[in-house]
Amino acid sequence: MAITNLADYKSAVATPHQGVAFSKGTSTARAGIWSSLFTVAFATGAAPGANAQCSYSTAGAINGYIDAATLNILGVESSGGFLSTTQTGGAFMLVDRLTHCSGLNATLNTEQAIGSVSLPRYTSGVGVMAAIEVYTLIGGSTTTGTLKYNNAAGTPVANLVSYQFGIGGNSGQQAQSIIPIGLASGDNGVTKAQSVTLTATTGTAGDFGVTLFKPLLLLNAAPFTDTKTVDMIVGMACQCAAVQTSACLTWLSLGYTTTAPSITGVLKLVEF
Amino acid sequence: MGAITNLDALALNLVGGDTVAPQRIWEMVSDRIVSGTAPTTSAPVATLPGRLTSLWMNATFPAGVSATPGAVAAPTSATAGSWPFTDPGGGRKLWLAGLSATVGNYSASANTAGMLILYDRLLHISGLSGTSTSAQTVGGSLTRYTDGVGNWIMGEVYTQIGATARNLTCSYTNSAASPASGRTSMQTVIGGTSNREANRAFIVNLGQGDTGVSAVASATIGVSTGTAGDWGINVIHPLCWVPIRYPGVLGIRDCVVTLPPVVEIKTGACLAWLWLPTSTPAPHMMTTAVLVER
Numbered sequence: 001m002a003i004t005n006l007a008d009y010k011s012a013v014a015t016p017h018q019g020v021a022f023s024k025g026t027s028t029a030r031a032g033i034w035s036s037l038f039t040v041a042f043a044t045g046a047a048p049g050a051n052a053q054c055s056y057s058t059a060g061a062i063n064g065y066i067d068a069a070t071l072n073i074l075g076v077e078s079s080g081g082f083l084s085t086t087q088t089g090g091a092f093m094l095v096d097r098l099t100h101c102s103g104l105n106a107t108l109n110t111e112q113a114i115g116s117v118s119l120p121r122y123t124s125g126v127g128v129m130a131a132i133e134v135y136t137l138i139g140g141s142t143t144t145g146t147l148k149y150n151n152a153a154g155t156p157v158a159n160l161v162s163y164q165f166g167i168g169g170n171s172g173q174q175a176q177s178i179i180p181i182g183l184a185s186g187d188n189g190v191t192k193a194q195s196v197t198l199t200a201t202t203g204t205a206g207d208f209g210v211t212l213f214k215p216l217l218l219l220n221a222a223p224f225t226d227t228k229t230v231d232m233i234v235g236m237a238c239q240c241a242a243v244q245t246s247a248c249l250t251w252l253s254l255g256y257t258t259t260a261p262s263i264t265g266v267l268k269l270v271e272f
Numbered sequence: 273m274g275a276i277t278n279l280d281a282l283a284l285n286l287v288g289g290d291t292v293a294p295q296r297i298w299e300m301v302s303d304r305i306v307s308g309t310a311p312t313t314s315a316p317v318a319t320l321p322g323r324l325t326s327l328w329m330n331a332t333f334p335a336g337v338s339a340t341p342g343a344v345a346a347p348t349s350a351t352a353g354s355w356p357f358t359d360p361g362g363g364r365k366l367w368l369a370g371l372s373a374t375v376g377n378y379s380a381s382a383n384t385a386g387m388l389i390l391y392d393r394l395l396h397i398s399g400l401s402g403t404s405t406s407a408q409t410v411g412g413s414l415t416r417y418t419d420g421v422g423n424w425i426m427g428e429v430y431t432q433i434g435a436t437a438r439n440l441t442c443s444y445t446n447s448a449a450s451p452a453s454g455r456t457s458m459q460t461v462i463g464g465t466s467n468r469e470a471n472r473a474f475i476v477n478l479g480q481g482d483t484g485v486s487a488v489a490s491a492t493i494g495v496s497t498g499t500a501g502d503w504g505i506n507v508i509h510p511l512c513w514v515p516i517r518y519p520g521v522l523g524i525r526d527c528v529v530t531l532p533p534v535v536e537i538k539t540g541a542c543l544a545w546l547w548l549p550t551s552t553p554a555p556h557m558m559t560t561a562v563l564v565e566r
Contacts, residue, residue, distance in 0.1 A: 003287045005280040031520065032376035032383045032553065072287070091374045091522035093558065127298060129333050142379075146311050163331035164313040166304060170381040179378065180300045180558070182331030184310060185338040185352050215298050218372040218560055220522040232286055233279070237370025237526045238562035239296065240286055254374050254558075256383060256520035272287050 003272050013075050013231045016268035020065040022251075023264040028174045030255045036133050036178040036211070037251040037263070038097065045250070047135040047207060051101035051115040051193070054248035061097070062249040062267070071243045071269040075231035076219060090256045092263060094217040094241065096121060097248040098128060099193070102209035106138035106168060107201040111148070114193050114210055121244045122214050125152030125191035132167055132179040132196070133211045139203025142169035146197055147181050147210065152189030159194065160184050168202030178211065178252060216241035216249075231268075243269065276367055276534060276566055285564050292364065292565040299355050300333040301545060301557040303379050305471065310338055315379050316554030317469050319547065326428050326473040327545040327555065328353055328393070340398040340430045341504060344412035347393050347542035354393070355543035360565045366537040368512060370562045371525040375516045377553035383519030386549040388557070390512040392416060393542040394423060395488070398504035402433030402463060402497040407443065407490040410505045416538045417509045420447030420486030425476040426506045427462060427491070429469060434497025437464025442476050442491045442505065447484030454489075455479045463497030473546055476505075511535050511543075514559075519551075537563060 003009050024037045038045040038060045045060020056067045065071070073094075099117045122128050130147055144164040150156040163182040166172070172179045183190070193210040217239055219230070232240045243249065251263060276282050284290050304313035306329050319325045329337055337353035349356060360366045373388055394416055400408045417423050425442050439459040445451045458477040461467050467474065478485060491505050512535055514523040527534040537543070547555045 002289070004284055004289060006278075006283045009283040009287070030381050032381050032556070033378055034376065034558070090520055093374075129298075129300060144313070161311050163302075163306060163311045164304065165302065165331075166315070166378050171378045180302065180333060182300070182302050182304070182313075183333055183335040185335050188334035188356060215558075215560065218374065218522055218558065220524065233283065234529060235524075235526075237372045237524045238282075238286055238294070238528060238564075239370065239372065239560065240562075241296075254376050254383075254520055254522075272289075 012270045013268060016074060016270045018065045018269040020062060020267040020269060022062045024251055025262055028176045030174055030177060031257050033172055033255050034178045034252050035176040035255055037253060039176060047102035048100045049102055051099060051117040053099055053117055053120040054097040055120060056246045056248060058248045060250060065269060067245060069271055070245060071271055073217060073241045073243060073267050074270045075268040077229045077266045077268055091254040092219050093215055093252040095213040095215050095250055095252060096244065097250045098122065098212045098214060100209060100211045102135045102207050104196055104208045105205045106208055107205045109198050109200050111195045111197045113195045116192060119191055125156065125189035128189040128212055128214055130181045130190045130193055131211050132165065132208055134172060134175055134177040134206065134208045136207035137175055137204060138168055138173055138206030138208055139201065140169045140173060141201065141203040142166055142171045143198055143200040143202055145199060148194040149190045150192040151187040152191055156191045160187065276564060282528060285566065295357055295563040296560060297357050297563065298560045301327050302331045303377055303554040303556040304331050305329050306331055306337055317471050318552040319549040319554050320466050321550050323466055324473040325471050325547040325549065327547060329430065329471060340502060341396040342398055344397040344410060346395050346412060346415045348540040349542060351542050353544065357563055359539045364565050367534040367564045368537055368561060369527050369534055369564045371512055371514055373514050373523045373557055373559035375555045375557050378556050380553045382553040384549055384551045384553045385516050385519050386547055388514040388516065388523060389510055389546040391544060391546060392509040392511055392538060393506060393544045394509055395507040396504060398430050398502055400491060400503050402499050402501040402503060405494055405496060407492045409490050410488040414486060414507060416540065418486060420451065420484040423484045423507050423509050425457060425485055425488055426508050427474045427476060427503060428506055429472045429503045431502035432470055433468045433501030433503055434463045434499035435468065436498045437461050437467060438493045438495050438497050440476065440491060440493055443489040444485045445487040446482040447486055451486050455482060462493060468497065
């Protein structure tokens with residue numbers, strides 16, 4: 001379907017090629033901190049263990065659509081409760097999860113290596129973010145850490161060190177906390193995560209890892225009793241995310257309070 | 273050329289059917305402050321309700337600053353700290369069609385509401401002293417909005433200055449059709465509690481009748497604040513406001529179906545952020561923008 005004008009666009013939004021239903025139940029939430037819904041039911045993912053690529057087939061991905069050519073998200077529609085939360089307000093981010101690992105120890109202040117895995121998509125690394133993801137509760141002592149990584153240069157440079165991020169305690173302790181990382185000067189993406197080094201112990205080993213992802217959409221949440229339909233031109237501030245073949249689509253949620261959010265709805269996918 | 277003429281043109285461009293596909297850029301601005309030697313960051317300074325906070329020194333993705341501005345310079349899109357994008361070509365212009373942003377906090381695990389302000393950072397300098405009583409030279413030359421119309425003077429603190437509040441004035445050239453130099457700004461408070469902490473920003477009000485600034489010659493405190501610290505003067509051009517109406521809620525700035533309408537992003541613009549909070553948690557921001565080239 002070619003979209004050449006507003007009428008074509010409206011028609012595409014009204015009758016998209018595919019509608020992908022998604023639903024995520026309760027999760028652990030902390031006010032002000034992004035949570036990964038990857039390990040949350042439904043379509044439940046698991047702590048990955050060794051560093052690995054993510055795909056459409058990875059448990060935890062939104063994959064109720066035909067994974068053919070590149071698709072584009074033109075809108076998100078209510079179906080009796082779009083982006084429902086149990087409290088007023090909240091934000092969600094749809095990402096393409098590219099690589100992930102777990103098994104890192106939050107009591108160690110030595111360098112913890114991450115197995116080498118290449119990006120399966122967005123292979124240039126431009127725009128690929130790195131984040132710490134907590135799978136099992138870590139300690140309450142806030143410390144800092146750095147990520148050693150390969151950047152997104154034409155010929156990626158290895159052994160670069162990120163700026164310090166906070167971890168543990170109020171800076172991300174609970175399972176599902178996800179902590180985005182600021183890169184070293186001049187870098188605009190990550191092609192590989194190499195290792196993590198914490199400055200000090202958080203107090204509890206727990207389980208955490210590094211996730212590389214490409215952000216796709218930022219969306220608002222509606223109260224549970226409200227319904228909402230948004231599209232690229234009305235309500236999504238012109239966002240139109242391209243979903244690459246074999247994408248591992250997952251949600252992040254921004255904690256409004258400690259009340260766990262839930263999210264249901266339909267992504268409207270169009271090929272063009 | 274250089275305009276979004278109607279919604280048909282917009283729809284065509286957004287789906288990639290126009291001459292150049294739209295740019296969809298992302299930025300994460302953490303609440304940790306770049307300080308000292310890389311990779312060191314420090315915990316954020318608490319913001320103050322109603323006081324502007326500059327996010328220039330925050331650790332970011334894509335990578336941000338590694339140091340304070342130093343000598344006077346006219347930053348561009350290539351300057352570390354600028355939100356990067358690709359300049360338009362072929363005589364076309366770049367337009368901000370939409371902006372979405374969230375604000376959280378990883379140091380206190382809290383949410384806050386407020387206003388994000390996207391601006392083009394036209395000129396900056398640091399290394400000014402909070403104890404110097406003489407006119408401190410700013411200088412430099414603008415490379416965008418050179419006529420000065422709509423440009424503001426903004427002070428910014430990089431290292432805490434003194435506990436005694438003083439009056440700051442700037443000597444500047446205005447934006448009149450025949451620009452007048454040697455204009456004196458209104459007095460602005462600098463130093464003292466709430467106006468001395470790192471990352472504080474404050475707008476210096478212009479002299480009566482002036483609506484813009486094309487150059488800043490100097491900044492004068494007149495009496496010491498008590499601590500030299502490190503502060504500077506910027507010339508900025510505000511572009512877009514994104515309200516975060518409730519804590520934890522996504523702020524959306526739809527430049528197509530709401531007013532004010534689409535904003536031009538100048539070639540070489542140094543895009544940066546200010547935060548006007550309603551409470552104290554320092555902002556951790558995630559944002560995306562759609563830039564249309566026509």
